Amino acid sequence: MVAFSTPSCAACHTAQRPALTQLEARTGGAVRVIEVDAAHRPEVARTFGVLTVPTTAILDPDGRVTALNNGFAPTDRLAAQVGPKVSSEQRVTR
Incomplete structure (x- = not known):
């Protein structure tokens, strides 16, 4: 999973980061x-089609984007997107 933020994004730090920590x-x-x-790596953000921050991109094991969340994504939504039975042998997003 790739999580895009900027230093000035309040929602990135107060809402999205805690949701990502809970998911982990x-x-x-x-x-x-x-x-x-995204401010320091705009070329990476463009590659993923990031329009706003926070944005999270869910990737399959081959690196293909399977879900893109523009704006805050709560833990339950992220968990549903990565799959109900995530394990290191089954499906790991990177």
Whole structure:
């Protein structure tokens, strides 16, 4: 999973980051979150079609985007997008 934010994005730090932390805990670390500062890495943000922050991109094991959330995505939505039985052997987003 790739989470896009910027230093000035309040929702990124007060809402999205805690939701991502909860997801990592819920999945026992099977979901790996890579945070990208969209202001400092605009080329990466453009590649993923980021229009606003926060944005989260769910990737399959082959690196294909399976879901893109423009704006805040709560833990339950993210969990549903990565799948109900995430494990390191089954499906890990990177």
